[in-house]
Amino acid sequence: MISIVKDLAAEALFVSDLQPSQCPSNEAVEQAVTDMILQYGSDGCAAGVAAEFGDHPDCAVRRMHWVHTELSGVLAPRRAAALH
Template sequence: MISMVQDLAAEALFASHVQPSEHPSPHTLEEAVSAMIVRHGSDGCAAVVAAEFGDHPDEAVRRMCWARSALLAMTGTRAPHLVS
């Protein structure tokens, strides 16, 4: 369940106007996530993400990585280490 909430938050932040170069505060991140969920709903946020991955895959990967990292930093959680 927590993973689904984290995924939705990342999709909502991805869909927002907030840019990494702004170095947004946790409050700004929370407001952006909430606004996008209210505006688009969970399915709409996912649709925005899917469209961007289809149209601009390289940029979309970087933005999603930033969105996930920003949210993890906001909550004080560390990203999982991948073992190859």
């Protein structure tokens, strides 16, 4: 279940307008994920990712790497808090 949620969050952040150059806060990342899921749904987010990988694979790989780095920063504090 957690990997499904993490995958959906990654797809949602990927299709958002946030950029690495903005150095977004954890709150901005969370808000972008929420906004994209509400706007496009899980299928729409996945379709956006697929389209980018089809059209611009070199850029999409870099963006997905950034997405996973950002999400690990958001999820790590939540995991630590859940353990206490």
